[in-house]
Amino acid sequence: MFIFLFLLLTIVLSIPIGRYMSKVFEGQRTFMTPLLSPIERFIYRLIQVDEKEEMNWKKYAYSLIVFNLISIASLFLLQLLQGILPLNPRGLSGVRWDTALNTAISFVTNTNWQSYAGETTMSYLTQMLGLAVQNFVSAAVGIATILVFIRGFTRKNTDNLGNFWVDMTRSVLYILLPLSIILSIILVSQGVVQTFNSYAIVQTLEGSTQTIPLGPAASQVAIKMLGSNGGGFFNANSAHPFENPNSITNFFETLSILLLPMSLVFAFGYMVRNFKQGIAIFSVMMILLLMGLGVALWSESQTNPLMQKLGISDGNLEGKEIRFGVAESVLWSVATTAVSNGGVNSMHDSTMPLTGLVYLFNMGTGEVIFGGLGVGLAGMLFYVILTMFIAGLMIGRTPEFLGKKLGPEEMKMALVPLILPPAAILIFSAIALSIPEGLAGINNPGSHGLSEILYAYFSALANNGSAFAGLSANTVFYNLTTGLGILIGRFATIIPAIAIAGSLSQKGKVPVNSASFPTTGPLFVIMVTAVIIIIGALTYFPIFALGPGLEHLLMLGR
Template sequence: MVLNIAMLVVFIALLVGLSWLLGTYMARLFSGERVFLSPLLQPVERGIYRLTGVNEAEEMRWTTYTIAMLLFNVGGLLLTYAILRLQQVLPFNPQHLGPVEPRLAFNTAVSFTTNTNWQAYYPETTMSYFSQMVGLAVHNFTSAATGIAIAIALVRGFARRTTREIGNFWVDLVRATLYVLLPICLVGTLVLVSRGVPQNLDAYVPTTTLAGATQWLPMGPMASQEIIKELGTNGGGFLNANSAHPFENPTPLTNLIEMLAILVIAGALAVTFGKMVGNIRQGWAIFAAMAILLVVGIAVTTIAEQSGNPLLSHAGASQATTVDGSPAPGGNMEGKETRFGIAASTLWAVITTATSCGAVNSMHDSYTPLGGLIPLANIGLGEVIFGGVGSGLYGILICAVIAIFIAGLMVGRTPEYLGKKIEQYDVKMAMLALLVIPLTILGFSGAAAVSGDALASRFNPAAHGLTEILYAFTSATGNNGSAFAGINANVPFYLIGQGFAMLIGRFLFIVPVLALAGNLAAKKRATETAGTFPTTGGLWVGLLIGVIVIVGALTYFPAYTLGPVIEQFQMHAGETFSLGG
């Protein structure tokens, strides 16, 4: 326990330090100032603008910004679909894998374009190295860069006054890719390879085990994909077991690096936000609200998993941390790796769902009901607890607009956030974005719960089966991509249904955000008075957390009651279930 707390303290300290460094760097970068990489990268950047015909100095209104963003994403989606369908004739396919089936190719192309990385396939036996690198990993960069661009555009909405312009999408996109994502990935790849993550283009290797069996070892360019999959909060595994696989995540050290990579851009963007609106304390207030929610989630999940499953103890499996004087991880180890034990698994599970990453280093489907509820709820809350790269910041700023609106209602004043009056149009756009998510999650889950085909996909019985369905659509809509992975999502209902849930969750959220950005940028900046509600300090952080939790709880509590909550009681009552029994 003391060890777990010490680990968490060190982890958060590392996160704060790295966020501050990267956040300051990004604030300069996206304000058009020179950064230390400029001498090296500016010629490349200029070259890209010349090749593509971008005018670096051009500013866009929110409508043009939105159109540019949508065109780019549609283009990438179509290209990936084509690559997946044609991989049998493309290079880097030593396993001679055939074309990806059309519905699966649609689902996968949408999944990677929307930063979801839900995987309805077994990568080892489905994707060629070309598809992994050019079809999928490219979106790990572009969807992350798109998220950063949108977040920066919204921040400009708050920071600027009386203008209709919120930046240039192409410039934001190129800078995010070239100056932020690629440099970190270059270093990260080599560190991961040095610890054992493979990076080659060889065919799978047959081995003869000590017991005399044949065991095939998967190969491929894993490290370069592993680092961007975490850094861009994408989460799509090169291998089916994702970051639980020793090839993707061989040691506790790589585990630490990968967890920091998942959070660092989201944490840094809070700092960037503070810097760009001219008051760093505004940024740290947002950071604090996110960090508090994260720590609470980590505590609940870790305690639930370390306490374990009474049914396992009853079956003779010890869940104590020492057995006959020798150390053991203890707790519920089904679906977890020995090198991570409980604490490094639950920490990851909370981080990967608080953000929109969705990479896993343990199998959430085998968590205790309470331990699995936190990841589910993290995504349901809209992934605003640090959240996805970019999407986390614009998500929580939407919550901030609602929180300040509620505060305004309570004191009977027109609410202001960062000097901008929050008026009817702003609240409408914020609510539109906020309502899209639960409506999609609960709508699709409801349909699945009464559809025979969808029900047949459950892997686990009873309440746990409902949680699998809820998790699937929560993950898709929230663009998370983690799963209660027992569910068979490679059937038409889920391939198509989740495809649309992912598109809605991504783009029907982004468009109101950009509309809000455009509207905010046009406003004057009101001067602060004694009557202005302060948006720094403990009261504001508490209010923001309250709004996030209360809105989330009111939305999902009935559904969660029928899934994880009821199963927690059943587990403690010693009940077990069989499918069809």
């Protein structure tokens, strides 16, 4: 009942937020306009941008790539130099070069894969000026991507697709910043730490001393959750009591994982002037989410057979915080792997094998089950384009969607994110399993060790950032390979999305008639869902069988 009410509340909140987002991105007046419009205009003057100037797809993609490259370089340098910079009360030295490079790539691409412990590696300045800032702008880049994609369907006979700098500014100013302020206040009120004081030194009951990490965590946790980022201020992420102390903070943080990705689906429906289309795509995502949630809840409610021999039969509580229990931990974990958030309130490495399989499948779809901000919906539209192509072959018509004919150019671009990331996952995993540098990171041999390596590259290529933390990943090999994988996963989605938008925007609208394939009914929902499941099953079945599948059978003693 709790999960049902939680999902219902999230949906109810997402619809008006989606409407608000559509107004913001279409330049309409909202209740925030009087307050934020002067700030918005000041920002444009400061960066010398004409908000009325529009870009074609190549210029838009160029601006996005240049911004990301500058962001990676600046965050990389900030980490290397943090030892001589202020707001470093613990006197932490500069970050090792491979870890710094991996972290820079990870946070700039909205992945937030962390091979380091935040409280022992990053200064307050690096956390605030580097990581927290990227949490905002990386989410804004994802939103900008889906805005371009939507304009490709809504505009005709033009190559104008909006302005990257305007889209990103509005995303941060009107959406991410206000919601983050609200969530930060809620978190601070419940005990999430927010201070510039140095770490506390306390005396324990045994008479020894213990260092208690502190820092400006609440402000970073808020955007980490809302922006599909997931990178924790502390090493234990939201399992840490200073990031997520009780059920109230856990509720709001879990809600924040799903809130904006869901809202963007409804915003899509409003912006294409076909709300039923948004509902249809939302239905596909919700079906896949509920399927994974059902399997994971059942799996985690079972006691590990190895523990049953010891007389324990309370479900799988290993790796979970007692203050949250099984249901809240599973809901969070399924949501965070579906949405490409990657933040955790329990240890994924300690889940049952079938639960781990759900997490891998969620990421293996390309994070299209709501997915990361903007990029997740873009990934779903790639599957929609593929589905419409298949439907077109079945009925003998040129495929079309939202009044736009889908030609060879769109099909080729749509297949890039469906082929390249899975291929990279398998190649990187094979390399890691073939050389000493890769095998050295495995702490759990056998099928679970394989699952740990697979999870690392699934997480990197899906821009998720969570981990089976039993893998020792803070090595030059894993930092470089996961970093490269993160870049492939991010831009193999963004660039094709923008390119497809550029092609579609130059086409005229095709009137919908009785011979057109209906894209708002149950048949469309079933077909898209089936395509996603079939592609996922065919692509990854062998490694799923050798990893979590085999581990499950071994656990049962078969």
